[in-house]
Each structure stands twice: as C-alpha cells, then as structure tokens.
Amino acid sequence: MGFLTFFSVSQGSIRSKMLKLARQCLHLSQKNFAKSFHTSNIRSALVFTQEHDELRKTVQKIIEKDINPFVDEWEEANIYPAREVFKKLGNAGLLGITRPTEYGGLGLDYSFTVAFIEELTKINCHGVPMSIAVHTDMATPALAKFGSEELRQEFLVPSIAGDRVSCVGISEVQAGSDVAGIATKAVRQGDDLIINGGKMWITNGAQADWMCLLANTREGPPHKNKSLICVPLDLPGISFQTNKKLGTCSSDNVQFFFDNVRVPAKNIIGEEGMGFVYQMIQFQEERMAGVIGVAPGCTRIIQETIEYCKERKAFGQPIIDNQVIHYTFAELQTEVEALKSLVYRAAAAMIDGEDVTLLASMAKLKGGRLVREVSDKCLQFWGGMGYTPEVNISRQWRDMRLLSIAGGSDEIMCAIICKYMGILPKLKSK
Numbered sequence: 085m086g087f088l089t090f091f092s093v094s095q096g097s098i099r100s101k102m103l104k105l106a107r108q109c110l111h112l113s114q115k116n117f118a119k120s121f122h123t124s125n126i127r128s129a130l131v132f133t134q135e136h137d138e139l140r141k142t143v144q145k146i147i148e149k150d151i152n153p154f155v156d157e158w159e160e161a162n163i164y165p166a167r168e169v170f171k172k173l174g175n176a177g178l179l180g181i182t183r184p185t186e187y188g189g190l191g192l193d194y195s196f197t198v199a200f201i202e203e204l205t206k207i208n209c210h211g212v213p214m215s216i217a218v219h220t221d222m223a224t225p226a227l228a229k230f231g232s233e234e235l236r237q238e239f240l241v242p243s244i245a246g247d248r249v250s251c252v253g254i255s256e257v258q259a260g261s262d263v264a265g266i267a268t269k270a271v272r273q274g275d276d277l278i279i280n281g282g283k284m285w286i287t288n289g290a291q292a293d294w295m296c297l298l299a300n301t302r303e304g305p306p307h308k309n310k311s312l313i314c315v316p317l318d319l320p321g322i323s324f325q326t327n328k329k330l331g332t333c334s335s336d337n338v339q340f341f342f343d344n345v346r347v348p349a350k351n352i353i354g355e356e357g358m359g360f361v362y363q364m365i366q367f368q369e370e371r372m373a374g375v376i377g378v379a380p381g382c383t384r385i386i387q388e389t390i391e392y393c394k395e396r397k398a399f400g401q402p403i404i405d406n407q408v409i410h411y412t413f414a415e416l417q418t419e420v421e422a423l424k425s426l427v428y429r430a431a432a433a434m435i436d437g438e439d440v441t442l443l444a445s446m447a448k449l450k451g452g453r454l455v456r457e458v459s460d461k462c463l464q465f466w467g468g469m470g471y472t473p474e475v476n477i478s479r480q481w482r483d484m485r486l487l488s489i490a491g492g493s494d495e496i497m498c499a500i501i502c503k504y505m506g507i508l509p510k511l512k513s514k
C-alpha cells in the first residue's frame with residue numbers, strides 16, 4: 085500500500101471513529117441535558133399586584149423615616165441599632181412575610197419577599213439590608229420549616245415580632261466554603277448538648293439574642309453527622325470579638341468562641357444528624373435573598389451615574405454624550421434586565437415548590453459578578469468623586485463586593501452548577 089493510499093485509509097478510519105464519537109456525544113448530551121435541566125415547565129415571571137405596592141410603600145416609609153436619615157452615622161460607628169429597626173419592621177409584619185400567620189407571619193407567597201427585598205435597596209448602604217435578610221431569610225428558614233412547635237414558639241415567634249435578633253453560624257476559621265469540614269462539636273450529655281468550638285464572620289453577632297448554629301453532633305460521614313441548633317447567646321461559655329471589614333460597615337460582624345456551652349438537646353432543629361441537609365435547603369433562601377436586590381440596586385447605581393454624567397462636563401459637553409459612556413449604560417442595563425428575569429424565574433419556581441438550587445446558584449453567580457461590573461464601571465464615570473466616601477457609588481462598590489464571597493462564593497456556585505450539569509469530577513479520597 086502506497087503512503088497516500090495508507091494515509092487516506094487510516095484517515096478514513098479515524099474520521100469514521102470520530103464521527104461515531106460525535107454521534108455518541110450528541111446522543112449523551114441530549115440525554116444528560118434533559119436530565120439536568122427540568123426547568124422548562126417553570127413559570128418565568130412574577131405577577132405584582134396592588135398588595136405588593138402596598139407592602140412596598142410600607143417598607144419605603146420605614147426606610148425614609150427610621151433608616152436613611154441615620155445611615156451615615158451608623159456606617160461611621162460600624163454598627164446600627166438592629167433591635168430598634170427590627171421592632172419597626174416587626175410591627176409592620178415585614179419580618180415574617182412568608183411565615184405562617186399562627187407564628188405572627190403574614191402567610192404570603194414568595195413574590196412578596198421579592199418585593200420586600202427589592203425595596204430594601206432604597207437603603208443608602210448594604211450593611212442594613214444584609215443584616216435584615218440574615219434575620220428573615222438566612223437564620224430562620226430551617227426553624228420555620230423543620231423546627232418543633234416548642235422551638236418555633238421560643239425562637240421564631242419573637243424573631244418575627246422583632247423582639248429578638250437572630251444570626252446564623254455556619255462558617256468557621258478553618259472552614260467556610262467547605263461546610264462539611266466544620267469542627268464545632270455539640271456532644272450529648274444527658275438531656276443537654278455541650279458545645280465547643282467557634283464560628284467566624286457572624287453577621288448580627290454582636291447584637292443577636294440567638295444563633296442558628298451548625299455543629300457536629302455525632303461521629304460519622306460529614307453529611308450525616310451534623311445538626312442545626314437554636315443557641316441562646318447569653319449563656320455562660322460564649323464570647324466574641326469584632327471583625328474589621330472592608331465594607332457593609334453598619335452591620336456588625338464577629339467571631340464567636342464556645343467553651344463548654346450547655347444547651348438543651350431539644351434545641352436541635354428537626355431531626356438530629358440532618359443539619360447539613362437542612363442547611364443546604366436553608367442556603368437556597370439565603371442565596372435568593374442575596375441576589376434579589378442586585379437588579380434594582382444596579383439600576384439605582386446606573387440611574388444615579390447617568391444623572392451625574394448629564395451634569396458633569398468635559399471638553400465642552402456633558403460626559404454622557406460620549407458614545408463609550410452612553411453605550412456602556414445600555415449594555416449594563418441590558419445585563420441587569422437579564423439577571424432580573426433569571427431571579428424572577430427562580431422566585432416563581434420557589435412559589436411552585438420546585439427545587440431552586442440550580443437557578444438560585446446561577447442567579448447568585450451572575451448577580452455577584454454583575455454588581456461588581458456595574459459598580460466598577462459606574463464608579464469610573466464619577467472620576468475623582470467616585471473615589472471619595474461622600475458618594476453612594478463608592479459605598480456600593482465596597483459593599484457589594486461581598487456578594488461573590490459570602491453565602492457561597494462564585495466558585496462554589498460554579499461547582500453546584502457543574503454538579504447539576506453532570507460535569508463535576510468526584511472528590512478524590514484524601
């Protein structure tokens with residue numbers, strides 16, 4: 085066989101192998117795609133009614149009267165009076181929007197939470213809305229879903245009323261992204277649990293009355309040995325120190341130490357050993373609460389920057405008249421609307437009782453990245469003014485950087501999405 089004949093025969097057989105592989109890939113991708121993305125039957129929109137408008141107006145009034153006039157002072161002090169603000173929100177029913185009425189909630193569907201969080205972006209910083217969301221959507225969802233009647237009465241009812249401040253304790257010094265790797269232990273002794281360990285980065289920690297704490301309550305596989313526990317924070321053996329932060333200054337943040345802290349074992353939320361699973365469910369409300377405010381928050385930043393660019397002149401014309409500037413606003417607002425559609429789709433799925441893990445992770449990833457892009461590009465158009473603490477844009481730029489880190493970082497969101505897409509490699513055993 086001559087070289088050319090050999091070449092064309094061997095090329096032909098490689099080609100047919102590759103074609104076979106391509107056909108297999110097509111078949112498998114269609115099969116896997118159908119398996120991973122069961123979202124086509126989900127409603128893609130939320131319907132807002134007059135009742136939502138009423139709720140929005142109530143939130144706006146509280147923000148205008150009881151929050152915004154004091155934000156600069158609170159930012160300076162690195163803390164805000166959560167107890168006072170929560171009481172105002174609690175009196176208006178806003179701390180238990182989706183919670184059952186028998187616990188003091190409003191018993192409404194999740195679209196009202198969307199309206200609530202969207203309005204919170206009218207607050208002139210991100211520290212206060214974050215603190216409120218920790219209380220309503222990060223520390224209390226598992227208690228509301230899985231807690232015993234006794235625990236709900238003791239911790240949920242006063243939290244919804246605004247009489248108690250809550251926090252959520254998952255992260256530790258040596259384990260943030262790797263939730264399964266936490267080391268805090270709660271060891272059974274008679275009818276009690278003895279807690280030893282610590283928690284890091286705890287929002288509301290300096291003011292909170294109780295913590296929804298994740299701890300190891302037995303030996304065994306890390307996804308089956310944990311429990312969520314309601315821990316009152318005035319017990320002997322609990323101490324904390326303040327963490328300094330780059331942004332979200334008005335919200336306090338602390339590191340906790342637990343030294344032989346005794347709590348009743350009945351303070352375990354739901355079933356002992358199910359804490360990791362409950363927390364993964366609780367994270368979905370946390371991630372949604374984190375991202376819902378991004379689209380309205382970005383729109384606010386864009387609008388404020390547009391106004392500045394109309395006023396500010398360079399080379400004899402308003403700087404907005406430069407195509408590079410007004411086109412940038414068009415591109416950013418388009419991205420914001422795309423994010424909003426994704427967020428509303430996830431919220432609609434939540435109302436329909438679907439598993440929102442995939443959509444919530446995608447929304448949080450996209451939201452974290454987009455708010456960085458919007459705040460950075462807008463800050464640029466403020467020139468030197470953008471680099472001063474006097475303008476909202478610089479506070480937003482600092483504060484919103486957090487979204488890509490906390491509550492599951494961008495990389496962890498990617499890992500979850502990969503898992504759903506069937507392309508996350510299995511962890512190699514150590």
Ligand SMILES: Cc1cc2nc3c(=O)[nH]c(=O)nc-3n(C[C@H](O)[C@H](O)[C@H](O)COP(=O)(O)OP(=O)(O)OC[C@H]3O[C@@H](n4cnc5c(N)ncnc54)[C@H](O)[C@@H]3O)c2cc1C
Nearest residue numbers: 252253254255259260261285286287489490491492493495
């Ligand atoms: C202001 C603030 C408020 C917070 N509030 C709370 C709170 O109230 N309660 C609470 O429990 N926690 C809270 N946190 C903690 C927050 O959730 C964690 O910081 C976050 O989960 C990341 O964990 P880490 O800081 O330990 O980073 P690490 O886990 O050490 O990660 C460091 C980097 O490595 C990346 N990384 C890790 N694993 C992988 C991987 N497999 N592949 C690729 N990249 C990876 C991460 O994405 C990140 O970029 C808060 C944090 C901050 C900063």
